[in-house]
Amino acid sequence: MKEKIAIENLVKKFGDNTVLNDITTSIKEGEVICVIGPSGSGKSTFLRCLNRLEEATSGQIIIDGEHLTDKKTDINQIRQHIGMVFQHFNLFPHLSVLENITLAPLDVKGKNKKETEERADELLQTVGLSDKKNVYPESLSGGQKQRVAIARALAMNPDIMLFDEPTSALDPEMVGDVLQVMKKLADQGMTMVIVTHEMGFAKEVANRIMFIDDGYFLEDGKPDEVFNHPKNERTKDFLDKVL
Ligand code: ADP
Ligand code: MG
Numbered sequence: 001m002k003e004k005i006a007i008e009n010l011v012k013k014f015g016d017n018t019v020l021n022d023i024t025t026s027i028k029e030g031e032v033i034c035v036i037g038p039s040g041s042g043k044s045t046f047l048r049c050l051n052r053l054e055e056a057t058s059g060q061i062i063i064d065g066e067h068l069t070d071k072k073t074d075i076n077q078i079r080q081h082i083g084m085v086f087q088h089f090n091l092f093p094h095l096s097v098l099e100n101i102t103l104a105p106l107d108v109k110g111k112n113k114k115e116t117e118e119r120a121d122e123l124l125q126t127v128g129l130s131d132k133k134n135v136y137p138e139s140l141s142g143g144q145k146q147r148v149a150i151a152r153a154l155a156m157n158p159d160i161m162l163f164d165e166p167t168s169a170l171d172p173e174m175v176g177d178v179l180q181v182m183k184k185l186a187d188q189g190m191t192m193v194i195v196t197h198e199m200g201f202a203k204e205v206a207n208r209i210m211f212i213d214d215g216y217f218l219e220d221g222k223p224d225e226v227f228n229h230p231k232n233e234r235t236k237d238f239l240d241k242v243l
Contacts, residue, residue: 001028010059021215030189034202037212043195051082083153087165089145091137098133101152123151143174163194
């Protein structure tokens with residue numbers, strides 16, 4: 001498989017605080033990576049560096065051969081290929097579900113309204129919310145909101161999806177539906193980087209697990225390797241607490 005994202009010696013500092021420490025790794029097309037680790041270890045910062053919501057302090061991030069860290073790079077162009085889903089959905093409250101989904105393709109891509117709405121219908125079907133098309137976010141449950149947020153990200157036809165703890169804010173009974181949508185995407189070959197505490201999902205769906213602690217990637221391997229034969233004591237401690 002072709003390399004999709006190359007990360008070379010990535011360092012991110014906030015003032016004196018080094019949050020990502022010399023990270024080098026490569027993500028192939030269609031890979032599903034789960035990033036796990038304690039709170040404050042740098043998971044969100046890592047994800048945000050991948051679409052330049054945070055500027056790397058040094059190092060390189062190369063997506064489809066384009067240097068993200070290069071000032072000349074048109075970041076908006078690259079971001080159109082990268083969907084992001086956050087813990088707190090961030091839907092537009094004054095827009096209906098359909099309008100939330102069609103806003104960016106109509107606005108940013110200048111697409112045809114009819115085609116965009118047809119695509120939104122397809123996406124609502126994919127996430128199991130066809131009947132919610134005309135309602136407003138306030139009438140949705142957390143799990144439904146998150147599935148709309150996923151549909152909205154997919155409406156730009158991204159080829160990379162980043163998820164930052166997409167189920168952490170949900171009531172337990174809502175988690176399964178969201179994970180199921182993510183699994184469907186993974187099965188369709190989407191390249192995905194997912195920060196999650198859902199270890200069952202990570203074991204089942206991820207091709208690779210990265211364990212980050214204090215800004216260092218201490219493990220980067222197949223789920224079986226990381227969960228059953230971790231190399232590092234810190235990983236063992238973490239897994240003992242969460243499994
Ligand atoms: P995680 O997602 O693993 O919980 P984060 O990436 O959010 O961790 O944070 C890692 C570290 O970076 C923490 O010490 C946090 O306080 C710090 N940090 C994150 N964002 C900022 C910011 N915008 N300014 C300053 N410090 C930040
Ligand atoms: Mg975080």
